[in-house]
Amino acid sequence: MKQNILAIFLLCLTVCAENSNAQSELPKADANQKWWKEAIVYQIYPRSFKDSNGDGVGDLKGIISELDYIKSLGVDVVWLNPIYQSPNFDNGYDVSDYRKILPEFGTMADFDSLLNGMHRRGIKLVMDLVVNHSSNEHEWFQKSQSSRNNPYRNYYHWWNAENGKPPYRYSLFDINHDAWKYDTLTNAYYLHYFSDKQPDLNWENPKVRNEVYNIMRFWADKGIDGFRLDAFQFVAKDTTFPMFPKGFEKDFTRYYAMQGNIHGYLQQMNQQIFSKYDVMSVAEGAGNTFEDAHNLVDSNRHELNIAYAFNGVDLAKPNGYSLLQFKSIFSQWDSAFEHSGWLAVFLANHDQARMVSRFGNDLPQFRTHSSQMLSTFLLTMRGTPFYYNGDELGMTNPKFSSIHDYRDQVILDEYKHTQMTGGNVQALLKNLSFGARDNGRTPFQWDSSRNAGFTTGMSWIGINANYKTVNVAVEENDPNSCLHYFRKLVQLRKNNPTLVYGKYTLLDKANPQVYAYLREDAAGKFLILLNFSAKDAVFSSPTLSAKAKVVLANYVKTPITPITITLKNKMPLRPYEAMVIRL
Structure with a gap:
């Protein structure tokens, strides 16, 4: 135990021989600097963030009222889910008018006020653009x-x-x-690749593309700072509609993603929009291969800024996941983009259940440490971190037990489909409790008052039962909370460009519990140690030397003072322990 406590404060690593010559190849921190590479993106699901008028639905004025909170997080960019006019079959992803605001969310004047308020605070705004399909009411x-x-x-x-x-x-x-x-x-x-209320637009028609570019100009001229292109990997189709092999739906992205002239469309979009405005651009999905993803964001191709791949988040299953696979996926993606292109790094969004419930441990005794550990991963990897609202509090899945708890029409239809086809309804409900989209859409937990301070009315969806202990007000008063730890992580990344641009090297590759890696460039070197398990673990290193400083750790309650000590080549880690160590 004594060794473990000392090790929290002290550690230094000399990298094994295969990395001994790496210093000469390390990237410089000022190479290819872009604001969207250095940004930390905070995703807001407006329907569930803050309700200003008591109708039970979050709105733009609600977000405006909490801009100082968002600013306090230290994030640079807000990605806002759709707020356009919509019949709301798919919570705004079925747009009936791209130039109007859904009255439930407010008015265009409210939007202008929101944008101005963000810009005054140094926060950029990225809009969700849904143009693979429209609403059937468009x-x-x-x-x-x-x-x-x-x-x-x-x-x-x-x-x-x-x-x-x-x-x-x-x-x-x-x-x-x-x-x-x-x-x-x-x-x-x-x-309609999605609902029958979401007919697919025909991107092969140049008039459709010009319509989309005009919509983008409308919002860019308002001063927004970027676009996230929803389901964009599916926009191009073979309009002869050939027969696909039987069972293709088990791997449908192979047949749906990155087809036809999608790169031509993106290059045209770049020429029409992205080259004329200083905006960030990211498309949902990255195709089927590293080459697909690379072609989206290779700067020489003039398409997009950031690739947004799902391999990592798709790994989580109700019966768990393999950390070895997790490490392999993120290491392979980093390797593929080591010299050119750029990635998004994320573990949650509006289409996923809560991060800590899927990749950590939401039991009360582990929730805080495992949430902090996952946040450490996201903010110390190379790539632009995309962080979902509420995860900075360690918000968890609500553990809905009845189909009547859900509001997502997709889930309700799948439940009916399971009933109609004689499927296992109980197994479906168990899977939904773990992975359904509504798990990540329950209202943001502001305080311990009625409805977690989200609304004075009847919330559009149930409030998580743990809101009295997991909320902003409680965590503001706890210096060891997920919220305070997240703010420290944000500042650590901002103060150390090495964590943005530095080389990534995986260590202790075969360790089934620990994810360990180096981030280094000419300006510095960091060792990140993450125990992804609920048990004690050991990080093994080939050699250790003296002099190291733990700059952030989720088990540490006081500031770190560097002390020199000689350590053995094994580093014990407690359950879900995370350490960022400057070497």
Whole structure:
């Protein structure tokens, strides 16, 4: 135990022989500097952040009222989920007017006030742009649906019924998993990779692309600072719609992602928009291969800034995940982007359950340390960290037990599908409790008052039962809370460009409990030690030497004073312990 306590304060590592010559190859901290590489992105789900008028739904004025809190986190960018006019079938990802604000969220004047308030505080705003599909209530689709001869017909993908039933396409959201919806008005089918209320736009039509560019200009001219392109890896299709192999839906991204002329469309978008505004650009999804992802963000190709890949977050399962696989995935992605291109690093978003419930441990005795450990990972890796609102508090899954607790229509339809096909409903509910999207959408927990201070009315979705102990007010008064630790991490990253641009080297690769790596460049060197398990663990290093400073650790309650000591080559770590060590 004594050795473990000392080791928290003191450690130094001499990297093994294979890295002995690495110093001459280390990147300089000023190489290819960009604001969006150095930024820490904080994602706000507006429906669940703060309600200003008591209707139970978060809104723009609610966000405005908490801009000082957001500023206090030290983040640089807010990514705002869709706030456009929408029938709200998919919580705003079914847009009926891209230039209007959904009244539930407020007005355009509220948006202007929000943007100005962010900019006054030095915070940039990235908008979610949903242009793989629109709502079926969008004017374009209503005109497209009106007749086969309408000028808007080719804004969407139609298949005339006299040609027979179209080749099967899998839908992610449809109750029957069928992506073709029959329309009696024109005796034809339209394509929808998601819900039948979200018809896919036809990007092969240049008029559609120009419509999108005009929408982007509208928001860029307002002064926003970037776009996150929702489901964009799916926009290009082979419009001959060939038959896919039986069972393709088990690996549908192989057939749906990065098809056709998607790179041509992005290069055109870059020429029309990104080259003319200083905006950050990131597309949801990174294709099927490292080459796919690289082609999106290689600066010589003039497409996007940041690749957003799902391999890491897809690893979490109800029965656990392998840390060896986790390390392998993130190390491979880093290696693929070591010399060019740039990545997003994330473990949660609005489409995922809570980070600590999926990748850490949300039991009360482990929640704080495991949440802090995961945050340490996100803010010490190379890439732009994307951090989901509430994770800075260690918010957890609500552990819903009934289908009536859920509001996500996709989940409700999948439940009906399981019932209709004789599936295991109880197994589905268990899986939903772990991984459903609504787990990450419960209201932000501000204080211990009614409804966690989110609303004075009836919340649109249930409040997590642990809100009286997990909330901003409680954590502000606890110097060892997740919230205070997150702020320290943010400042550590901001004060040390090495953690942004430095070389990444995986250590103790075969260790099934510990994720250890170096971040280093000409300006400095850091060792990061993370115990991903609920048990004591040991980090093994080939050689150790003297002189090290622990600059941040989640078990440490007082400032660190460097002390020189000779250590053995094994470093004990307590459950979910995290340390950032300057070498």
